[in-house]
Amino acid sequence: MKIKMLPNWYKKLGFLLFITCSFISGYSHFMEGLTGQTFNSGNYDDWIGKELSHVFDILSILGLIIYMFSKEKIEDDYINKLRLESFQLTSFIGLAITIIAYAISEEIRLTLDYFIILFLWIYLVTFAFKKRIY
Incomplete structure (x- = not known):
């Protein structure tokens, strides 16, 4: 059975999307875990809101899915x-x-x-x- 998959170069795109979006969305959670307090940086909170952080979470999941559905070099x-x-x-x-x-x-x-x-x-x-x- 022939399974339709994305070309191999999509692996790089998916991995880059995952790493970038995970870093952006996970920064405040990392700082909260590191310090044990709610992270309140005015610049970061103004730049990235809760809604945009959720969008970056979704994009990081999408990056992993793109990586998963990409072909191997030898398929x-x-x-x-x-x-x-x-x-x-x-x-x-x-x-x-x-x-x-x-x-x-x-x-x-x-x-x-x-x-x-x-x-x-x-x-x-x-x-x-x-x-x-x-």
């Missing part, structure tokens, strides 16, 4: 099989983490984008790991 049926196995394993791991997180904590305050980013990262790691092993 064959075996790579497609590895993609399928990685997606299946990632689905099981993601569901297990979600169920365990909700079972442990009654009052979980994670938004959907945390779970999406976790799912995409687990997929990329398992695909890279399977590709290196086989």
Whole structure:
């Protein structure tokens, strides 16, 4: 079965989009975690609002998705099989983490984008790991 995918050069575009947007949207969260206080920099808050930070979160997720849907340099049926196995394993791991997180904590305050980013990262790691092993 022929799967339509983006050309290989989209990997670079997706990775660049992910890194850039993650850095921009995650800066204030990083500073809050580093200092333990709410980050209140007048310049940063004026330049990047909450809505624009959310847009950068969405663009970083889009960058990972573009990276995932790009072809490898050498594309064959075996790579497609590895993609399928990685997606299946990632689905099981993601569901297990979600169920365990909700079972442990009654009052979980994670938004959907945390779970999406976790799912995409687990997929990329398992695909890279399977590709290196086989």
